[in-house]
Amino acid sequence: MTNLPFRLPECGRPAAVRIEAFTIVAGPQQGSLDASIYSCTDHAPDAVTAIEAADMEAHVVPMAPDIDRACGSIHIYPTGNLASDDRHPRWCDRKDCERRGEHRSPARNVDTGSPEAVIVDVALVQNVHPAAEPQISLTGIDGAGAAEPVAVHLLLSIGQARTLRYRLATLIDASKGGHR
């Protein structure tokens, strides 16, 4: 079974609606349909509240006429984020890992809200080899001044990334000091 991020009301009476639970993803792509929850009319609002409290999106849809479910029953989609699947780390976006040879989290753009000369993305990656450790992937694309944009790609161990975090914090603090 799976560890659901929400607790649902269940009374066992015949369900009247089906509630689709989506994981919300940042960016233009559609959220992932992860579960269908069946609910009676009395409990549908509570079920929606529980799903939304877990930072998921809930869409109430009519039940297909030939479907007979009890209030509180759940269908977990095997390809969704709620399916228990040991093949992927929790943070993996589960997109084509075998072909690309690594698990990958969605890339986070290092966005300061102002125009910058270098575009920087960070992500967690991990080789699909069972013994592989997660690493931080850091990509920088420098489009300023060069005829061809220059891309820099670094793979850091988690230990290096942790140390880098402290180094950066120290340097950022120092940068506020001004001139002596």
Ligand SMILES: [Zn+2]
């Ligand atoms: Zn109910």
Ligand SMILES: [Zn+2]
């Ligand atoms: Zn994966």
